[in-house]
Amino acid sequence: VRKIVAGMFITLDGVVEAPQKWNPPYYDDEMSEAVQAQLSASDTHLYGRTLVRFLLDQGLLDELQLLLHPMLLGSGKHLFDPGGQNVPLRLLDSTTFTTGVVALRYARAA
Amino acid sequence: MRQIAAGLFISLDGVVEAPEKWTGPYFNDQVGQAVGALMASNDAMLLGRVTYEGFAAAFGGQSGGMADQMNNTPKYVVSDTLASADWQNSTLINGDVAARIVELKQQPGKNIGMSGSSALVGWLLQHNLLDQLDLLVFPVVLGSGKRLFSEPDGQVPLTLTGSEAFSSGVVHLTYTPAR
Numbered sequence A: 001v002r003k004i005v006a007g008m009f010i011t012l013d014g015v016v017e018a019p020q021k022w023n024p025p026y027y028d029d030e031m032s033e034a035v036q037a038q039l040s041a042s043d044t045h046l047y048g049r050t051l052v053r054f055l056l057d058q059g060l061l062d063e064l065q066l067l068l069h070p071m072l073l074g075s076g077k078h079l080f081d082p083g084g085q086n087v088p089l090r091l092l093d094s095t096t097f098t099t100g101v102v103a104l105r106y107a108r109a110a
Numbered sequence B: 001m002r003q004i005a006a007g008l009f010i011s012l013d014g015v016v017e018a019p020e021k022w023t024g025p026y027f028n029d030q031v032g033q034a035v036g037a038l039m040a041s042n043d044a045m046l047l048g049r050v051t052y053e054g055f056a057a058a059f060g061g062q063s064g065g066m067a068d069q070m071n072n073t074p075k076y077v078v079s080d081t082l083a084s085a086d087w088q089n090s091t092l093i094n095g096d097v098a099a100r101i102v103e104l105k106q107q108p109g110k111n112i113g114m115s116g117s118s119a120l121v122g123w124l125l126q127h128n129l130l131d132q133l134d135l136l137v138f139p140v141v142l143g144s145g146k147r148l149f150s151e152p153d154g155q156v157p158l159t160l161t162g163s164e165a166f167s168s169g170v171v172h173l174t175y176t177p178a179r
Helices: A029-040 A049-057 B029-040 B049-059 B065-072 B097-106 B118-126
Strands: A005-011 A063-069 A087-096 A102-108 B004-011 B042-048 B075-078 B090-093 B111-115 B132-138 B156-165 B171-177
Touching: A005 A029, A005 A049, A029 A063, A087 B156, A102 B171, B004 B029, B004 B118, B029 B042, B029 B132, B042 B049, B042 B118, B049 B065, B049 B075, B075 B097, B090 B097
Parallel strands: A005 A063, B004 B111, B004 B132, B042 B075, B042 B111, B075 B090
Antiparallel strands: A063 A102, A087 A102, B132 B171, B156 B171
């Protein structure tokens, strides 16, 4: 069965909007490899923050991969806007990059 | 110099409000040890008004383990609306808050811990007065509740100094200000 995997750049305050504006200082070879690995594991891409939330709420998202950046933005769209459900997840693994970015991989809680 | 160290429970969507409602299922010995170690490095607390009032209501006038500790610990509450801080061993900080906090850091003692108080944590981060931020990231998306940080145009870069994943899926991340 194919999996639906969502990968997002995210800040410590949960902002995902316009990562090209804030992730360059952290985008090194290690990060590039992580992104490439994720892209090469896929043959179809779905886009949209709202879609990720919908799939998560419906129990249709198999994996959520977050690249957590060591910064607070204070403004910008969040990955999850208020009003959704409480969705428990299961941590599959975490990797710390030298830039301070932490790669977190979650699956739905069984 | 004493450091100000804030510890917060946070969800994957950045929510820090009412952790007692959503941390329970993930609170194992490892999480307890991490929290205990953070508390042991402090001998005073710095709190925002909302958290202060919540703690005062929960522990004031009570006795025994946690209540004794909370009542006996020197507490500093930052507020422009409180007229006085009446919970025992409490000191009100208002006026030139930044200057008062710098003075506090120059006094002898262990670290000054912060619990909850997310608005104050955000303010201290923006004013470069927070020395350490420990986040215990819980594997849950909440969808509602107050977030850690909501200062417009308040970008704050940090340096990751520690990360550890616990078996319950909680990740303990330690940050210091990026200088």
